Amino acid sequence: MAFTYRRIFSYFLRGLLFLTPLAVTVYVVYAIFIFLDNLIPVPIPGIGILMVLALITFVGYFASLFFAKPFFDWFERGVFKIPLVNLLYTSIKDLMGAFVGDKKKFSAPVIVEISDSMARFGFITQEDLNIIERPDLVAVYFPHSYNVSGNVFLVKREKVKSLTGVKSSDVMKFMVSGGVSPLLEHG
Numbered sequence: 001m002a003f004t005y006r007r008i009f010s011y012f013l014r015g016l017l018f019l020t021p022l023a024v025t026v027y028v029v030y031a032i033f034i035f036l037d038n039l040i041p042v043p044i045p046g047i048g049i050l051m052v053l054a055l056i057t058f059v060g061y062f063a064s065l066f067f068a069k070p071f072f073d074w075f076e077r078g079v080f081k082i083p084l085v086n087l088l089y090t091s092i093k094d095l096m097g098a099f100v101g102d103k104k105k106f107s108a109p110v111i112v113e114i115s116d117s118m119a120r121f122g123f124i125t126q127e128d129l130n131i132i133e134r135p136d137l138v139a140v141y142f143p144h145s146y147n148v149s150g151n152v153f154l155v156k157r158e159k160v161k162s163l164t165g166v167k168s169s170d171v172m173k174f175m176v177s178g179g180v181s182p183l184l185e186h187g
Contacts, residue, residue: 109163109171112140112155121175123168124160126150145178 031109037048062068079089108124126139138157143150166183173181 028126109166109168110140111163112142112153113159113161121163121171122153123171129154143172143175145176 023102033049036052037046040051042047042048042051063072080086110122110124111119112122113119120142122140124138125141129135129137129139134154137154137159138160139152140155140160141150141152170181170183174183
């Protein structure tokens with residue numbers, strides 16, 4: 001079996017296709033680990049991240065206690081009074097709540113008819129827009145491919161169709177990957 005340059009190049013590309021996502025994933029996980037581990041500087045590697053995780057868990061537990069709620073409400077009222085900090089804090093809190101809070105926002109994948117020959121996947125983030133006197137509209141978030149950003153559009157309700165049988169995480173992966181990741185049907 002003769003090895004031609006074309007065959008060697010094909011093997012190289014196949015190896016690149018396998019190793020690049022693996023290497024980038026390992027690097028990102030490692031970088032996050034190192035960042036979190038260095039938040040609390042201790043000489044033993046890994047103890048800092050355990051301390052950070054324990055602190056986050058303790059604050060979550062403390063915040064869930066009935067008698068601690070007034071303290072957290074008081075703290076947030078103070079943050080809300082600081083102009084630029086208010087904007088940043090509430091935006092980050094709302095975004096985190098959309099993924100991990102009690103009111104997850106990216107759990108309703110939809111397909112939106114843009115024109116007769118084009119549609120786009122998105123996620124309903126607000127069903128009720130009566131505050132702007134437009135009950136016929138819903139807010140739909142459209143993530144960008146290969147990015148951590150997106151756009152929110154107000155779309156006529158009849159142009160939005162819920163996607164049943166497809167997990168919202170699969171739809172998000174499909175959109176972020178530029179349509180390369182497959183959509184898997186779930187029962």
